[in-house]
Amino acid sequence: MPDAWLAAVPGAREHEPLGPHSWYGIGGRARYFLALDDDAGLAALIARLTREGAPYLVIGAATNTLFAAEELPGLTIKLGTARLAVDGSRVTASAGYLMPKLAADTAKKGRTGLEFGAGVPGMVGGSVVGNAGAFGREVKDGLVSTDVIDPQGQVHTLSAADCRLAYRDSILKSEKAGWVVLSATFETGEDDPSRIRDRIKEVQRHRRQTQPIEKRSLGSTFKNPPGDAAGRLIDACGLKGRRLGDAQISEKHANFIVNLGGATADDVLALMAEMRNRVFERFGIELEPEIRVIGRAPRGLVDGRRSTRFPSCPPSRSSARWIPSASSRCRFISTRTGAGWWAHRSRGWWARMPPANTCTFRRTRRNIRWCPPRTALASHPRCHRST
C-alpha cells in the first residue's frame, strides 16, 4: 500500500465519512482524514505527501464542495485553524477562521470592509481560493497578501496581485493548485462598531430573504454568466422546485440546489446537468459550475481545471459541450471525448445509466471517474449519434 504511512500520521482517521464534514451533508469517505487546528507541522506533511506521490485535498467548511467520490484517495485535510490578529488597519486571519466570525470579530474592533463575510458561510482559506464575495464586495477588494505552502512544503507570501483574483477564481484554482492557504491579510477601514454591526445585520437580513439558508446547500451552484444571473436563466427554464431524489432546485433561489435530507451526489449532479442543459438549449449559454465537485463527475460539470492534486477533474473545459440526445435514455454527451453523464428516466427518477446493457464503462484508477471507451460509444446504436 503506497499510502500506508498515512495511517501513522498523528490524528489521521481511516475511511472517514465526509458527509458530516460537508455543509451539504453529502459525501462518501476519505481514505485518510486529518482535522487540524494547528498548522505548525503542515508544511512538512505537504512536502512528504508530494514526495510519496499521495494525493491530498485541503478543505475548510466544505460549503462550496460536493464530495462525489465513493472514497477519496490519499489524505483529506480539514484545516480549522482559528487565529486572528489586528495590526492597525491590517487584519490577518488564519485559513480556518470562519468568514461570518471574521466579520463579527473585526466589527467589534471597529474595522470595516469585511462585512460581506457575514454572507459567506465558509472559511478564509476557501474564500481566498474562490475569491468569495457577497453583496457587492469580495475578497479581492481587501486582500493584501496570503501565506501559502507550495507542494514542496515551502512557505510563500503571495501578494493580492500574485493571486490573480477574479470572479470566483484565483491562481490557487489553476496554476497553483495543490498550494495550501495558511492565512490571509486584509486592509480594513475604521468605523463605529455599531454602524458596522448594522451593515452586517443588513447582509444577514438580505440573505435570509433571498437564499434558502434554512436548508442545506452549497450556495450558488453556477457562476453568473457575463451580464446575467444564473438563477434568472434557470428560473426562466421553469426549473424552480424541480426535484430528483432529495435534491431540489430551491423555490426561493433557482441557482441553489438544496438537500431535503437524503440527497446523494448523483442526484445533485443529475440536477446540475439538467439545469445546464436546459439553459443551453434555451439561451445558448453554457453555465459554469461555481461549486467544486470532487470525485466522480461528468465532464463539463466541474470547473474544468485541476484545482487540487486529485486526478478527478477533467483536464479541460473545451471538452465540455453537452448536447441533448434525441434518445430518451442518453441525455448528455461530451462532443469531444464521448465521455459523459448518462442518465435515463425511470419511474420519474434520473440515475446513472447502468453499464450492463448499454455501454461498456471503464472504471479508471481508484474509482474516481467513469468513461466509456470511444469504441463502445461509437458502436452503441443509441449513444453515438451526438459525438
Ligand SMILES: Cc1cc2nc3c(=O)[nH]c(=O)nc-3n(C[C@H](O)[C@H](O)[C@H](O)COP(=O)(O)OP(=O)(O)OC[C@H]3O[C@@H](n4cnc5c(N)ncnc54)[C@H](O)[C@@H]3O)c2cc1C
Ligand atoms: C448557504 C450558502 C451561501 C453561500 N453564499 C455565498 C456567497 O454569497 N458568496 C460566495 O462567494 N460564496 C458563497 N457560498 C459558498 C462558500 O461559502 C464560499 O465559496 C466559501 O468561500 C467556501 O469556503 P469553505 O471553507 O467552505 O471552502 P471549501 O468548500 O472547504 O473549499 C473550497 C475550495 O477551496 C479549497 N480550499 C479550502 N481551504 C483551503 C486552504 N486552506 N488551502 C487551499 N485550498 C483550500 C478546497 O480544496 C476547495 O477546492 C455559499 C455557500 C452556502 C452553503
